Amino acid sequence: xxxxxxxxxxxxxxxxxxxxxxxxxxxxxxxxxxxxxxxxxxxxxxxxxxxxxxxxxxxxxxxxxxxxxxxxxxxxxxxxxxxxxxxxxxxxxxxxxxxxxxxxxxxxxxxxxxxxxxxxxxxxxxxxxxxxxxxxxxxxxxxxxxxxxxxxxxxxxxxxxxxxxxxxxxxxxxxxxxxxxxxxxxxxxxxxxxxxxxxxxxxxxxxxxxxxxxxxxxxxxxxxxxxxxxxxxxxxxxxxxxxxxxxxxxxxxxxxxxxxxxxxxxxxxxxxxxxxxxxxxxxxxxxxxxxxxxxxxxxxxxxxxxxxxxxxxxxxxxxxxxxxxxxxxxxxx
Amino acid sequence: xxxxxxxxxxxxxxxxxxxxxxxxxxxxxxxxxxxxxxxxxxxxxxxxxxxxxxxxxxxxxxxxxxxxxxxxxxxxxxxxxxxxxxxxxxxxxxxxxxxxxxxxxxxxxxxxxxxxxxxxxxxxxxxxxxxxxxxxxxxxxxxxxxxxxxxxxxxxxxxxxxxxxxxxxxxxxxxxxxxxxxxxxxxxxxxxxxxxxxxxxxxxxxxxxxxxxxxxxxxxxxxxxxxxxxxxxxxxxxxxxxxxxxxxxxxxxxx
Numbered sequence: 131x132x133x134x135x136x137x138x139x140x141x142x143x144x145x146x147x148x149x150x151x152x153x154x155x156x157x158x159x160x161x162x163x164x165x166x167x168x169x170x171x172x173x174x175x176x177x178x179x180x181x182x183x184x185x186x187x188x189x190x191x192x193x194x195x196x197x198x199x200x201x202x203x204x205x206x207x208x209x210x211x212x213x214x215x216x217x218x219x220x221x222x223x224x225x226x227x228x229x230x231x232x233x234x235x236x237x238x239x240x241x242x243x244x245x246x247x248x249x250x251x252x253x254x255x256x257x258x259x260x261x262x263x264x265x266x267x268x269x270x271x272x273x274x275x276x277x278x279x280x281x282x283x284x285x286x287x288x289x290x291x292x293x294x295x296x297x298x299x300x301x302x303x304x305x306x307x308x309x310x311x312x313x314x315x316x317x318x319x320x321x322x323x324x325x326x327x328x329x330x331x332x333x334x335x336x337x338x339x340x341x342x343x344x345x346x347x348x349x350x351x352x353x354x355x356x357x358x359x360x361x362x363x364x365x366x367x368x369x370x371x372x373x374x375x376x377x378x379x380x381x382x383x384x385x386x387x388x389x390x391x392x393x394x395x396x397x398x399x400x401x402x403x404x405x406x407x408x409x410x411x412x413x414x415x416x417x418x419x420x421x422x423x424x425x426x427x428x429x430x431x432x433x434x435x436x437x438x439x440x441x442x443x444x445x446x447x448x449x450x451x452x453x454x455x456x457x458x459x460x461x462x463x
Numbered sequence: 464x465x466x467x468x469x470x471x472x473x474x475x476x477x478x479x480x481x482x483x484x485x486x487x488x489x490x491x492x493x494x495x496x497x498x499x500x501x502x503x504x505x506x507x508x509x510x511x512x513x514x515x516x517x518x519x520x521x522x523x524x525x526x527x528x529x530x531x532x533x534x535x536x537x538x539x540x541x542x543x544x545x546x547x548x549x550x551x552x553x554x555x556x557x558x559x560x561x562x563x564x565x566x567x568x569x570x571x572x573x574x575x576x577x578x579x580x581x582x583x584x585x586x587x588x589x590x591x592x593x594x595x596x597x598x599x600x601x602x603x604x605x606x607x608x609x610x611x612x613x614x615x616x617x618x619x620x621x622x623x624x625x626x627x628x629x630x631x632x633x634x635x636x637x638x639x640x641x642x643x644x645x646x647x648x649x650x651x652x653x654x655x656x657x658x659x660x661x662x663x664x665x666x667x668x669x670x671x672x673x674x675x676x677x678x679x680x681x682x683x684x685x686x687x688x689x690x691x692x693x694x695x696x697x698x699x700x701x702x703x704x705x706x707x708x709x710x711x712x713x714x715x716x717x718x
Contacts, residue, residue, distance in 0.1 A: 206555045209711060232557045242548035244473070246480045258469040259556040302552070 158217075159184050159233070159310045159341035160205065165214035167200050167365075174200040175211070176365040182310065182341040187332060189344060189357035191447060197365040198345065199239075202312055205343075206236045219309050232261060235308035239315045239345075241299040245288040249279050249298055252287060253305050260306035273301045276334065278327050293324035300328060304335060311335060312343040317351065329354050349443050359443070363451040373443060380449040381441035383415040387422060393432040397425050404452065412439065412448065466558035470566025474540060478574070485574070488533050489582060492525035496586050499524070499647070506649045507678070515678060518592040520649055523673035526582045527608070527666055528641040533578050534612035535633030537571035538619050542626040546716025560710045568613055575609040597682045604672030604686050607693035611665045612636070614697040618704035625715040640664040668692045 160182040167175040175197045182188045192198045204211045205218070207227040216223040216230075223230035243252050253270035262269055274280045277297040282290060287298060300316045313332065317325040329351060336342050344355060352359060352373065359376055361369040369376060387403075388410050389395070395403060401413035401422070413422065423430050439445050447453070478485070496518070503524070504517025544550040553563060580602075587594060619632040641647050643657055644666025650658055661667040672689035675681035 208551055208554060228557055228559045231555055234555065236552075236555050238548070238551055240548040242550075242552050244477065244547065244549065246477055251476065255469065255473055256552070256556070258472075259466055259553070259558060261465065261557055 157183050159219055160343075161215075161217040162201070162205055163215050165201065165204055165216070166212045167197075167204060167209075168212060174365050175204075175214075177214070178362070178365060178367055180205075180360065180367065182343060184309065184339045184341055185336050187336045187342040187344060187355050187357040188360055189352045189355065190360040190362055191352070191443070192362035193451075193453060196362045198362055199314070201362070202236075202314060202343065202345075206234065206312060207231060232306075233309040234312070235260075235303035235306065235310070236312040237300045237303035237314060237316055239318070241295050243287045243295060243298050243302060246286065248284050248286055249274060249290070250283040252298055253301055256302040257305040260308075262306055266305070269305050269307070273305050276331050277301050278324075293320045296320050297324060297328065300331070304331075304340075307338075308340065310341045310343070314345045316344070317346055317348065325351070352443065359446075361447060361450050363453065369446075369450045376443070376446045376450075377441045380446045383441065384439050385413045385417045385419070385422065386437050386439055387411045387413060388434040388436075390432040390434060393426075393429055397427065397429065398422065400425060404448070406448075409434070464562065464565070466556065467562040467565040467569065470553070470558065470563065471570045474567065474570040475574075477540075478570075484536065485533070485578070488529050488578070489585075492529045492582060493586060493589065496521050496525050496590050500590055503649055506652055510649075510651060512678060516591050518587065518590040519677040520645075520670070520674065522583060522586040522590060522592045523677065524641075524646040524670065525586065526579045527644070527646040527669050527673075528637050529582070530575060530579055530608065531612060531637035531641065531666075532633060534571065534575055534609070534616045535630070535636070536574075537567055537613050538616045538629045538633070539626065540567055540571070541620045542629060542714050542716045545714040546626075550710075550714070554710050560708065561705070563710060564617060564705065564708060568617060571616075572609050572613050575613060576606055579605045579609070592677065596676050596680060600681060600683045600686045601673065601676040603683060603690050604669055604676065604693070607690045607697070608665065608669040608672075610697035611669075611693045611700070614700035614704060615665070618700040618707070620714075621704040621708040624713070626717070640666045643667070645670045665693055665696045668696075 158181050160180065162178070162180045165175050165178040167173075178197065178201055180188075180190070180201065190198055190201070200209070203209045205216055205223070207223060207230065210224065218230040219233040221230040221233070244255070247255070250270055253273055254266050257266035257269050271280070271283070274283050277300065279294065279297055279301065282294060287295060290298065296316065296319060300313060303313065304311055316328050320328065332342055332344060332355060344357065346352070358370065358372060360367055361376075369380065371379065384401070386406065387398070391409065395411065398411065398413060401417040403411040403413055406412055419436055422433070422436060426433055500517035500521040502517070503521045504515060507515040507517060507519070544553065558566065583592070583601075586592065615636060616633070619629050623629050623632070643653070643661050644664040645653070645661065646666050650661060650667070650670070653661070668689045672686040672693075675685040675689070679685065
């Protein structure tokens, strides 16, 4: 067991790394500019910009197919953009991806660990691959402690539970204390305890100066992380800010109305209805219960429910994109 | 090269955890060698080599045939990384594409050389192969064959999308090229057309090298042509493989 806290150990490792590479801490760890990418006729990114500062956790919110994964994979060097630039820690990641990758840690959505190896061997291998030598054993133990894997260090990954594998998968990305950490849905399939452990680990990393991009399906995680939220849709960044800022600027006040299929929706045009799917309509801030009933006229029996919309991330997303934030929606922070 | 070394050590560690493949690849040729030795011995006697007992070609022949199966593991290892979802993790590490390839090739070249040496030693001791020959010359043949075989398999990895396609190349290398090159039965026993095309296979050259050492008491100068041709095979396939290799290409481990 190390005589220092895991957070402190991460900081020391990162300081050592900087000393070895002769670089200095940069405010903007990631600067991606004007990224464009198309797959045949399908345009995935349209001049997308994204920057992340040291110590910042950024949540990128977008529907499936919005361009999140493409943006992440371009930043990670897994696929080239058609146009644009990516700088990681001041290094042109497109011109020198190997140098840039030394400052990057990524845990892809699909868990990728060596199941025939132990937890310790997995962590040490990825540390060695990132250039750690004498410190990799200590780093493996520190990361294991941070993610609650200390008692499992000498257990084969094949004998771990799903949540434990997920934690190991994440640990392999942060064992070298990268300046930029990208976690793609790290809590999928994880129990509550694992989820809280991972979120705490991310917060600790950010507090220590790491820039973090984090994706999740669970919006409460974004709140828990205190992340800066970036909303992406159709390959464009549409909004960015803290949750409070976005709610102040974009949150929708108004009503959500559930109607039957035969309801004449034109009767509610005054309230600029937006189809939320499933027979639900969002009405603008001018809508009141009495006003809706009056507009419905002889079809009031076709109104199944009326509820006041809360100012939350879901309504922010709806206001910014004009689309429903449903279960399929992912959050990238 | 530190990243290549890390991947090399990883490959060796994974193999150590599950050595069953190598154990089987070691045991099977030892079963086949005595079966073929008598036939090969009769063939050599018909050539006028009265002192030969057949082990001179049956033992190295099996090391060549099964050596192709062992060499195929380098490709299997790469495809397996795709199946384990670890390939992209390797790609986003500080390893360059060349370091990635080297990390997979180096351990399997080492294993391939050791495999042939041990198999020749054990097979030789069991079945009467004389080692009163130029060991250095035969080592040169072995090492150059390992280089060629691993290069062919890396070319296969670079060229094919599924592990099944790669496996077909492994089988082709082992059985077809083994047969044509004189590793299964002496070249003299093959039909004329097969003898004519044999020199286009690397197995022909590795068997010519072993033959020069074990049957003709040859030294380094006598195996120089074989070694040169095998190295040329290796350079050709390594060069084209490296050129074709795209680390971002999707590979299917199970197809």
